[in-house]
Amino acid sequence: MIQTLQQYMQFPFVRYALIVGTLIALCSSLLGVTLVLKRFSFIGDGLSHVAFGAIAIAGVLNISDDMLFVMPFTVFCAILLLRTGRNARVKGDAAIAMISVGALAVGYLLLNLFPTSSNLSGDVCSTLFGSTSILTLTQAEVWLCAVLSLAVVVLFVLFYNKLFAVTFDEDFARAVGTRVEAYNLLIAVVIAVIIVLAMNLVGSLLISALIIFPALSAMRLFKSFRGVTVCAAILSVACAVSGMLISIVGGTPVGSTIVAVDIAVFAVCALIERVRG
Amino acid sequence: MALITCRDLTLGYESHAILEHLSFTVGAGDYLCVVGENGSGKSTLMRTMLGLQKPLSGSIAFGDGMKQNEIGYLPQQTAIQRDFPATVWEIVLSGCQARAGRRFFYGKADKATAAHNLERMGMTGFRNRCYRELSGGQQQRVLLARALCATRKLLLLDEPVSGLDPKVTAEMYGLIEGLNREGVTIVMISHDIAAAVRYATHILHVGGTKTFFGDIGAYRDSAIGRRFIALEGGDEA
Ligand SMILES: Nc1ncnc2c1ncn2[C@@H]1O[C@H](COP(=O)(O)OP(=O)(O)OP(=O)(O)O)[C@@H](O)[C@H]1O
Ligand SMILES: [Mg+2]
Numbered sequence: 417m418i419q420t421l422q423q424y425m426q427f428p429f430v431r432y433a434l435i436v437g438t439l440i441a442l443c444s445s446l447l448g449v450t451l452v453l454k455r456f457s458f459i460g461d462g463l464s465h466v467a468f469g470a471i472a473i474a475g476v477l478n479i480s481d482d483m484l485f486v487m488p489f490t491v492f493c494a495i496l497l498l499r500t501g502r503n504a505r506v507k508g509d510a511a512i513a514m515i516s517v518g519a520l521a522v523g524y525l526l527l528n529l530f531p532t533s534s535n536l537s538g539d540v541c542s543t544l545f546g547s548t549s550i551l552t553l554t555q556a557e558v559w560l561c562a563v564l565s566l567a568v569v570v571l572f573v574l575f576y577n578k579l580f581a582v583t584f585d586e587d588f589a590r591a592v593g594t595r596v597e598a599y600n601l602l603i604a605v606v607i608a609v610i611i612v613l614a615m616n617l618v619g620s621l622l623i624s625a626l627i628i629f630p631a632l633s634a635m636r637l638f639k640s641f642r643g644v645t646v647c648a649a650i651l652s653v654a655c656a657v658s659g660m661l662i663s664i665v666g667g668t669p670v671g672s673t674i675v676a677v678d679i680a681v682f683a684v685c686a687l688i689e690r691v692r693g
Numbered sequence: 694m695a696l697i698t699c700r701d702l703t704l705g706y707e708s709h710a711i712l713e714h715l716s717f718t719v720g721a722g723d724y725l726c727v728v729g730e731n732g733s734g735k736s737t738l739m740r741t742m743l744g745l746q747k748p749l750s751g752s753i754a755f756g757d758g759m760k761q762n763e764i765g766y767l768p769q770q771t772a773i774q775r776d777f778p779a780t781v782w783e784i785v786l787s788g789c790q791a792r793a794g795r796r797f798f799y800g801k802a803d804k805a806t807a808a809h810n811l812e813r814m815g816m817t818g819f820r821n822r823c824y825r826e827l828s829g830g831q832q833q834r835v836l837l838a839r840a841l842c843a844t845r846k847l848l849l850l851d852e853p854v855s856g857l858d859p860k861v862t863a864e865m866y867g868l869i870e871g872l873n874r875e876g877v878t879i880v881m882i883s884h885d886i887a888a889a890v891r892y893a894t895h896i897l898h899v900g901g902t903k904t905f906f907g908d909i910g911a912y913r914d915s916a917i918g919r920r921f922i923a924l925e926g927g928d929e930a
Contacts, residue, residue, distance in 0.1 A: 453777055574797045575797065576797075577786075577787070577790070577793070577797070577798060577799060578790070578797075580779075580783065580787060581787045581790050584777065584779055584783075584784065584787060585768075585787075587740075587745055587766075587768060588766055588768065588787075588788075588839070589787075589790060590743075590744075590745055591743040591744065591745060591762070591764065591766045591843075592762050592764075592766070592788070592790050592791040592843045593761075593762030593790075593791045594790050594791070635776065635778055638778060639778050639779075639780065639823035639825075639826075640778060640779060640780040640783060640821075640823070641778055641779045641780075641783050642783070643778070644778045
């Protein structure tokens with residue numbers, strides 16, 4: 417088995433995949449803690465569908481580098497969702513359901529009306545479940561992913577205290593003059609960026625799992641915000657790496673393997689919590 | 694000049710007025726109790742003073758070098774979720790946000806302030822405990838320590854003793870009185886009229902169109918005060 421791995425490691429695309437996968441897992445888990453605690457996870461879910469729709473549109477418009485289109489589009493929708501979520505008159509969750517399911521439907525419709533390749537269901541499947549796309553990354557995409565991921569990590573570390581304050585008690589933070597709206601916007605934009613990045617790794621349907629599971633697992637084990645954040649990051653990276661290795665050796669789809677490992681870890685953490693009482 | 698001067702305030706939600714023509718001042722060192730029935734708009738008033746919502750009309754002016762973001766605040770119900778992982782220390786330190794300003798990380802001075810306020814509330818031993826595993830009274834102390842980190846001058850407390858047993862309630866009042874003696878101005882919402890007339894220097898009684906504002910002696914003598922004190926069983930009166 418070690419030999420098989422060594423063999424695979426000689427291919428640059430496998431190394432790229434591992435690097436990018438690790439970085440994406442790291443940033444998604446960092447923001448995952450905030451997302452879960454702020455009850456924002458539904459926004460993550462909604463946005464992943466939006467990103468799917470955006471990819472379909474990019475395909476139809478024949479945009480060669482679809483990241484350049486998908487990224488701004490998803491960020492735009494993230495801001496839109498955040499705004500409607502604040503607006504008391506429009507029910508936030510209904511708006512999100514509308515946008516996300518709408519994007520899914522329109523995306524699929526567009527892919528059907530303007531098929532770009534003969535293997536439509538294969539295309540849709542890989543967009544939704546990210547079956548092989550992580551292995552087809554170009555060097556430029558790897559760089560883009562790496563730079564964006566590092567930017568997310570740096571932002572997170574710098575704003576860690578503010579994020580805690582805004583997540584823990586928004587009203588108090590606002591009362592003492594913290595610019596809550598700005599930080600909520602930052603969170604939404606960063607989530608959008610992470611989701612577009614993570615599409616490459618696990619596909620749009622499984623992104624929420626990548627973001628949420630490590631946070632939930634860590635919350636079983638630790639009782640401080642810092643503990644949960646650090647633990648979520650470690651678990652997420654470990655799950656992503658082992659998931660990718662398993663999928664390389666076993667020939668299983670990358671995204672669902674990673675999520676399966678995440679689920680297994682969550683089960684173990686829940687068990688540990690039980691045993692500890 | 695007073696710390697806070699409210700002139701002809703009208704408060705409410707989406708142009709629906711709840712409180713009208715409210716005028717009062719809070720001077721340095723005052724202990725103002727805000728009393729009134731459920732739903733009369735006490736919390737709304739406090740949120741407006743904090744700048745969390747805008748008054749429908751009227752003005753709130755800050756004086757004596759006071760800024761709106763220098764107020765320490767203890768909310769009535771914290772929307773904090775039951776499963777939020779956070780230690781006492783992390784929460785108290787988050788009270789230093791305004792102090793830290795544009796700095797990304799808390800400095801030595803911030804940490805010293807947080808430790809000092811934790812000590813003042815007698816919670817130093819709980820520093821690394823998980824917030825959600827504390828009792829209601831301990832949680833209130835933690836949030837009060839957080840509020841103290843945000844201010845040296847003025848505390849806004851929204852029903853700080855609701856849900857606490859008589860012993861802990863008395864302790865809480867003792868803590869607040871001690872802070873007032875140290876020079877912290879207190880604005881407290883309370884349904885405990887007996888404690889209000891005992892500790893407060895001023896009373897703001899809100900409710901519909903009949904509002905009262907004045908010092909404690911005037912309140913005892915006023916018609917609205919006498920009725921309310923008798924009604925709520927204020928044995929002090
Ligand atoms: N977010 C809101 N939107 C619309 N109306 C609200 C909102 N919050 C409160 N109200 C209304 O404003 C009025 C005053 O509410 P507020 O919470 O200020 O009362 P209160 O005096 O603090 O009551 P209590 O003693 O129960 O805490 C109530 O009639 C309430 O229904
Ligand atoms: Mg209230």
